[in-house]
Amino acid sequence: MNETAQIYISNKKNLKRGWTTGACATAATKSALYALINGEFLDPVTIKLPKGQTPSFTLSDSEISSTFAKAAIIKDAGDDPDVTHGATISVKITHAKKNQGIIFHAGDGVGVITKAGLKLDIGQAAINPAPRQMMIAEINQLCKRFNITPNFNIYISVPNGKKIAKKTWNKRLGIIGGISILGTTGIVIPYSCSAWINSIQSGIDVARANEITHIIGATGNMSENAAKAYFNFPNLAYIDMGDFIGGLLKYIRKNPVKKITIAGGFAKICKLAQGATDLHSKRSTVDFTMLANEIKQLGGDETVIKKTLNTNTANEVLELSQKINISLANSIANKAQFQAIKLLKNNNIKLDILIINRRGEIVAFTGDS
Numbered sequence: 001m002n003e004t005a006q007i008y009i010s011n012k013k014n015l016k017r018g019w020t021t022g023a024c025a026t027a028a029t030k031s032a033l034y035a036l037i038n039g040e041f042l043d044p045v046t047i048k049l050p051k052g053q054t055p056s057f058t059l060s061d062s063e064i065s066s067t068f069a070k071a072a073i074i075k076d077a078g079d080d081p082d083v084t085h086g087a088t089i090s091v092k093i094t095h096a097k098k099n100q101g102i103i104f105h106a107g108d109g110v111g112v113i114t115k116a117g118l119k120l121d122i123g124q125a126a127i128n129p130a131p132r133q134m135m136i137a138e139i140n141q142l143c144k145r146f147n148i149t150p151n152f153n154i155y156i157s158v159p160n161g162k163k164i165a166k167k168t169w170n171k172r173l174g175i176i177g178g179i180s181i182l183g184t185t186g187i188v189i190p191y192s193c194s195a196w197i198n199s200i201q202s203g204i205d206v207a208r209a210n211e212i213t214h215i216i217g218a219t220g221n222m223s224e225n226a227a228k229a230y231f232n233f234p235n236l237a238y239i240d241m242g243d244f245i246g247g248l249l250k251y252i253r254k255n256p257v258k259k260i261t262i263a264g265g266f267a268k269i270c271k272l273a274q275g276a277t278d279l280h281s282k283r284s285t286v287d288f289t290m291l292a293n294e295i296k297q298l299g300g301d302e303t304v305i306k307k308t309l310n311t312n313t314a315n316e317v318l319e320l321s322q323k324i325n326i327s328l329a330n331s332i333a334n335k336a337q338f339q340a341i342k343l344l345k346n347n348n349i350k351l352d353i354l355i356i357n358r359r360g361e362i363v364a365f366t367g368d369s
Helices: 021-038 129-146 161-165 194-209 221-231 245-254 266-273 288-297 302-309 314-323 328-344
Strands: 006-008 014-016 061-064 068-074 088-095 102-106 152-157 214-218 238-240 259-265 350-356 362-365
Touching: 021 061, 021 068, 021 088, 021 129, 021 152, 102 129, 194 238, 194 245, 214 221, 214 245, 221 238, 221 259, 221 350, 221 362, 245 259, 245 328, 259 266, 259 328, 266 288, 266 314, 266 328, 266 350, 288 302, 288 314, 288 328, 302 314, 314 328, 328 350, 328 362
Parallel strands: 102 152, 214 238, 214 259, 259 350
Antiparallel strands: 006 014, 061 068, 068 088, 088 152, 350 362
16 A cells, blocks of 8 residues: 555554555445446556555455456554454446436445435435445446446445454344444554544444433443443433443533433543543543542541542542541532533433442442432
């Protein structure tokens, strides 16, 4: 590939950017269509991305007959820990009936939409709008060049896609049978977490479309399981927000539900109580001085305060407070609720906080207070 752009980050390590499944599918589509029209494949094949970049891709496989042409590209996600890194994106193109236009199909390993709320109708292949537009643009350009009408069937397959999809949110979102073909810009930026944010937003969209009025945003599996045991809601109500509390609340602000519960471990909720919008350990830390001051206000003596300032983890502080019957978890939950409501900026949405300890037990819940 050309344009293997680099990103420079604070730890002075150069991280290579990669290409989305949508960009790979677009390149495979262009090469396969060229072969169907002209009898030979473009290899390498160059495409134009939405922001003007023009990367080139090398084919990993190709096949042509009198009725179809097929090209495949192995996805390179660069240095991003992408579950689809190394996956083969294969596109088969056949002629369609007159005036049919361009029709996208889910081949083996590509999912199909089964629930409302996503950007595609139920029954359609899980090929997002942006990749579709990239492919359509390249198809139209080739058809204009060869003076033909664009009537084609586009079958996109991802061998092993069903297995890869188990590591994604697709099943929860109602995308069955494989992965989704994604990508807005065509470029994967290392550790941008854009795929996670997209999944959060899709989860909210699906929940709203299926008339879920109370959403649970959980920081992880243990928090989600505790919330499930407490609320017993349908699976669509639970959003795995990870560390992205800010991204979750900002999206709900514009796409509201009646109520949201934030469920998380004590340390994560401490960070939210401090005003953090990203709860990852590399981007926010627990303020032990804040915890010590909180314990002091709740009646803790100097010995307890000193121990708090010398502990290694927030959970140690929680356990210390529990031993002396100080309701630290409740106090932190109330502070976190205040910060979350301030970030939400929508008084029509009820919000509460649920905190669990490291054994998965609920230690604080603000309810409707």
